[in-house]
Amino acid sequence: MDDLDSIKPIFFEECGEQLTELERALACLENGEAGHDTVNAAFRAVHSIKGGAGSFGMTELVRFAHVFETALDLLRSGKIEASPAVLRVFLFATDILSDLTGAEQGGPSVDKQRSLECSKALESLSEISATVKAESEELITQVTTEEDIPDGFTPVPFVFDEDVSDKLAALVSDEGFEIFSETPDSAGSAAGHSLQADSPLDSVTVEAGYEKAAEKNSSVSSTSVKSSVALPASIRVDVDRIDRVMDLVGELVIGQSALREAFDNSNAKHQDEAGSSALTDAMNEIEQLSRDIQDAVMAVRAQPLKTVFQRMQRVVRETSLIAHKNVHLIIEGEDTEVDRTLIERLTDPLTHMLRNAIDHGIESEEKRIAAGKSPGGTITLSAAHRSGRIVIIIKDDGGGIDRRRVRAIAEKKGIISSDAVLTDSDIDNLIFSPGFSTSETITDLSGRGVGMDVVKQAIQDLGGRVSIQSETGKGSGFILSLPLTLAVMDGMLVTVSGQILILPVSCILETMILDRKSIFHAVDNVPLMCVRGNFIPLIEIGSALGFSSDHICGSEKVVLIVEDDNGKMTALVADSIDGQMQIVIKTIEKNYRPIYCVSAATILGSGQVALILDVPAVTATTEKSGNSSWLKDNNALSEKFAAE
Template sequence: MNMDAIKDTYFAECGDQLAELESGLFDMSNGDTDPEIINSVFRAVHSIKGGAGAFALDDLVSFAHVFENALDVIRSDNSQSSPQRIDLLLRCADVLTDIVAVARDGGDKIPCEEITQALETEFNLEAEDENAEETVFDAVPISLDAFDFDDFGTPPKAFQIAFAPQNELYLHGHDPQRIFREVAELGTCTAKADISNVPPLDGYDPKVTNLSWNLTVETDATLSAVKTPFEWVEDFCTLEIQEPEEETFEGGADISDFLGGLDLDVDTSQFDDDVPEEAPADFGAPVDIELPEAPLELVETKEATPEASKDRQTASKPIRVDSAKVDRLINLMGEMVISQSMLTMQINDAGFASGTPAGLALVELQNLTRDIQSSVMAIRAQPIKPVFMRMSRVVREVANATGKKANLVLEGESTEVDTTVIEGLSDPLTHMIRNSVDHGIESAEKRIAAGKPEVGEIRLSASHSSGSIVIEIRDDGAGINRPKVLEIARKKGIVSQDAKLTDDEIDNLIFAPGFSTSDEITDVSGRGVGMDVVRQSIQGLGGRVLISSEPGKGSHFTLHLPLTLAILDGMLVKTSEQILVLPVTSVIETIIFNKEDVFTIGEGNRVLKLRGQLVPLIDIGHSLGFSEKTTEWENATVVVVESRKNEMSALVVDSIVGQQQVVIKSMESNYKRIPSIAAATILGSGRIALILDVDDIVSRKAKEVPVQQTPKLEKIA
């Protein structure tokens, strides 16, 4: 592997470390004082600094070093944390992210002198550095934090470590004492400084390293674990680790003699050499036994259970794979689904019954294909937390820019979503969060006057619902000022001067291109591109944006997105000789058309009376332009579907073909966006079938047929 590839790997790991840093600091800001969280934050910065030193990224090393020292203050004494300090650390995390980005992508140097000085002042780091310089020659044996071992029968091993740092180790920001602390976490550790090479003061050269250390660590950890704390400094030191030889119990001794030598009240007669007649004559070859040096403790032996065995298994270790390889695997999976559909059609056309060998083999293939598909899709499923954590920085930056106070509350951040969906969410979420702080949350004075807490709250949540992911952004701000929105829309010519709009229609005007309620352009808003970009981005992901608002109480944005952009379970229906696909998650039921249950509302709008509820009836073939308006309904089939807003419609089709998995092919990337069409797919016959956008179809019809009122009903002829 060349240096560029290693560097790419380092920056990829930096992304993980920065996400862990942001997550840990976010938890700390919410009052979580778990020492492991603090340690994880410290390790993240330490790892970033160590790798940066290996690549001579001096700016990154310098800032991370000060950042690490500040974290070490809280790590050593959690009582040193305070809201003011945590807020400063969060700002430092933002700066560290920017410095990593510049180191990776190039660009202007990030100015960090001011925040570095703030760190040193807030955490009194300058005084600590001075004390460290005064005691640099006080090289005496030191005993680091020791940890007691519970003796479970396996004795700790004493590793001998000879560690001699070179000048470069200090120049890259590493500190031997912190390395020793990490070693001490493995067990009982003693470090002795070797000062034999330190010259007298009159011949001392501060640029030359003279100290070395000999460490003894007693631990039951592996050699690899002992090496881990030194992995970032291997190129800047001389390191020798000696693993103790394994002690074995050589066979031949009588177990009775062994137990008799212990201070135990045990009847050893049961271990007599006389073997019962029913026992096997051959016990096998002698086995070496490793005996503990500590007194033996007799415990009750229990039969191992599957749960216990599972608990003893080590956690699975993730691997880093190029996303292009995963995309290739997903595409091949899609082609496999299409091929399986073709094979199914050919076997059915050939007349093989389901109980024949060919039919049974086909069922087995279908089950196997679905299992493989689920496993492949699981590879692409990632928690949405990294994207959510980035939004905390957006809230901080916009709040500081506008002089407002706001907190971000996260819910459901462990929800797993397809990686492609996650990658496409960053920009729209950023715009929406900025909008919530800038336009939603009021100033502290206005909030207090309205009887609200001076700090606003923005709640960002994610959840799974009916085969989709639902992301909600709520704020407790002022809500949408509808009179102002309508006035601006009329001035900009977005709607006519005499337009009569409902509250929902006015709310949705904020998504219009070029719309903005800001009176002047600032770094935060005013250009009229934010919410328009949101809608386009979400639609590009196959999703939909819904909005609701209550003046004085806040706004609520809901994003509905597919869990995956690759495969879905679809119901195939036929109308006007066309095969259409309905997502199974949208289908409620299918019924046979009955004239007695169909009525007309207003200008020829037909509704279906279903268990006392009026449901708009849609001639889907005519609606999509495939056929003339239907006049004969006798042989029609009705599929009742429901949108994500819980609105229902009844789609009239000629027949139901069946149900199968289909591979989603984007219409926008291959052609253009078409109303009422979500995507397309390729059937087993090779024909292209359109996948219907149920939400769009239902919402359009709901506006035409006001069934929520008490209408005048007329039976159809």
């Protein structure tokens, strides 16, 4: 491998960044932010790709980038305007540029016909600019010719008197004035007169000038001068290396837990207060350093959602054109940071959901006007940190979910029976059923029954969940709740019927001893717990997981008050709380299979496998909905991890 081949990956990585910057700039232009800096950013992005591609001999990429760059230069110089038609050509060109870059990396070859069409469209912008310029020059010529001067006027030639400066000097001298300076007749004489230089200006002259300036400002130290021009230092690191460091941090956390458990056991046997105190301090320091390392690595892995959200502008624009609807996308919280792994896997689900919102959620212009709404629809894409998770909301101002129609289609397709008793939430969730579609005809956007079920599965694979809020005539909101990281988290250890389980600390509001006097039963016999005057559902974790009554023992139990993404509180009952610790998240699906009410697993310091509860799934259960095979799954998974 030669030197150029070794740096190709860096070039392609930079291409991705430049393409992202190009799309961002074009999105700004589309929103009316036609600043000079924005146009320059787009031009620089294409120019950088062209320059790098030239170094590697990527002829086709260089050729197309040059044509694209030339068209952008017309916009930069003000020869064409950023009209919708022009921006559509630029966005088309961005697609081709991205495809050409991908092809150079071994991806699919680019459709030559599409590439040629795009090149012609870009070149036509140059022709339009040339035509406008020619017409302007012709117009100027026409209005300044002698034949066009109205009758009664006589053209007078303008004569420049070269001796006017001499006459002026004589005049002011006679009046008692003195000329302090005069304009030289050429730039060369100006340099010779003012600087009295015998040679052309060069770097030495500049350095001398800098030294003189330094002498006049001797109070400024050399250190401050250097720091003022220093650029932020950064390096490019392969993602796999960062992932490797994160894996090692996970092993460090497990090892630290094992060390803590061994220390606690040893300390219980040997009551050496002096030595115990020193070891305790050392252990606490190690734990803090471990957490600091984890936070530092997580900060490196974290990325803002901006890169994904900006792509969605284009998805909305293109889908709106296909659907013949006017839809505006509002983005909020794009600077919210999440783990890089989530960023990479969010693009497809968000694309599906936005296309669905435009096709099924936003009404046609005629229906919106008839309903008293604005002709154009609005979709809001927002993100925020909430209860230790990342919450992404896709909300539209369309007509909402037609639940009667959804139910009728579900019955027709055999998804539900005609006598099934469903709540509004149950009906809304039918749209996530495989093969479900409300479209009667197959189009480029819908009708194949593929989409929302894929979205739900993708979000669940990330340890997240999807919920729906819809109101007829006002629109729908899809709420995605995802973990901030897929690596390490703080967990609360509890014991339920002899099993150690873990709840994410981020969803726990408070803990308390269960007071039987505070338990009440609603009309439907659902147990409620009164907490400071508020009645909230009470669920025994063991019952929800399907443990038999023989496994549930002990009258003095503990309660954990948890909160879901919508702020709803639930009281979960466990036998005891065994402490809080950092845990390394292990995916269940890759090691075993999905387990009821369980989101992941971890390895404790003792080597024992503990399951991490899916708290929202637990809070959605009743005592009758438990799964009796849960203990069997727990034991099987423990054997699986032990074998590895």
